[in-house]
Amino acid sequence: MSLFAHVVDAGSVSGAADKLGLSKSVVSQHLKTLEQDLGVVLIKRTTRRQFLTEPGKRFYESCKALNQIAADAWDNVQAQQSEPEGQVHITAPHALVETLLAPVISKLMRQYPGVIVKLTCEDQHLDLMAHNIDIAIRIGASKDSTFRQKRLGVFRDVLCGHPRFKTVSLEQTPYVANAWEGESISHQLVSGNGESMMFRPKVSCITNAFHSTVSLIRSGAGIGLIPSFYLHNELPDVTALLPDESLPENPVYLLTPFSKHVPMAVKVCVDALSVHIQEQLLIHNG
Structure with a gap:
């Protein structure tokens, strides 16, 4: 239902997929499953445009309200959280830890005592969802387009x-x-x-x-x-x-499964890691 509202708001399946950081096929499959479960066609699509059916228009209003309730609930919790806290699971290759990760993780631990960093050193690319990983630092780009990835340097x-x-x-x-x-x-x-x-x-x-x-x-x-x-x-x-x-x-990337509503603890770690790794790679390549 949430994805359906995003597809309507974005004007297309591909537009919603880009906004949510998901693949187009994932969004299409969810929309197809939703229509099958409801037993009605919600959106009629041509090669150029999409049109809401009458049932789709009525259903969209409820789904839009659902998204707004979820966004408000998230924002309220974030606003009440004055300090980042909770566990953040980070994975990175062994070679990057000592110089590129350890100094910034040490600083984060001193600055935010409520944040617990779980660091998994692994040279192989771990499945972020299967291992409940919040942040992955990788050498080389990821082939999985469902995750946000940011190039930090070389x-x-x-x-x-x-x-x-x-x-x-x-x-x-x-x-x-x-x-x-x-x-x-x-x-x-x-x-x-x-x-x-x-x-x-x-x-x-x-x-x-x-x-x-x-x-x-x-x-x-x-x-x-x-x-x-x-x-x-x-x-x-x-x-x-x-x-x-x-x-x-060798390009270095930061990946995270979060596209929107990033937990505060994850956000501060993403920001700090991005800045530090970018600076270090620039220095050592200068």
């Missing part, structure tokens, strides 16, 4: 290793791979003058955790990829092996 991975590897042929050097790199690994490196080369490493070790990869690289077990922003931590025994060559950019 970073590049850097081919790193112990300084002793600077004088060794990289093709024959042991490579420590992150599990997300897959089984067949190849990296395109581009020089400052635009020339590109393909680097196909000799994989000798595969890890499923970012910090394990860093520890193995530091110990001299092999070479591997470390994000540019993480190198600003001045890691001992680690150096960029090809400082004049660059790997492709």
Whole structure:
């Protein structure tokens, strides 16, 4: 009923889908189910326009009132809440936590003691609805169009290793791979003058955790990829092996399942994370 009112207000299914942050197919299916349950046609549609039937006009008034009641109830609760409180579930890849998330989460905890942050570190893309996740920080865009996603910036991975590897042929050097790199690994490196080369490493070790990869690289077990922003931590025994060559950019996105009426605790976390991550990525890419 709520979606039906939004479709009427927006003038089309696609317009309502965009406003609500849902896919067009989801809105269409709900509208179809509603008409089947009622046993009447509410909207007649052509390729260019939609028209309310007589039953649809009467039903719309009730559905519009329902939406207004829900919006008023939400606004009243929000107005009574002077401070953000409640649990906010955040997920992010391991590599992003130490530099991009931990400082801002620490600040949020001090600023809003009523907010409880649940942080799930996971390199795989978790299902936001299945795991009840409020905010996801991801590397790469999401294919799920039902969620709002905001591009925060980019970073590049850097081919790193112990300084002793600077004088060794990289093709024959042991490579420590992150599990997300897959089984067949190849990296395109581009020089400052635009020339590109393909680097196909000799994989000798595969890890499923970012910090394990860093520890193995530091110990001299092999070479591997470390994000540019993480190198600003001045890691001992680690150096960029090809400082004049660059790997492709990795975009970072923030996703949330909320499109309207975002809980105050989630909103303050979204705002703080967005600002901090954007600033850090800009600094480390500057």
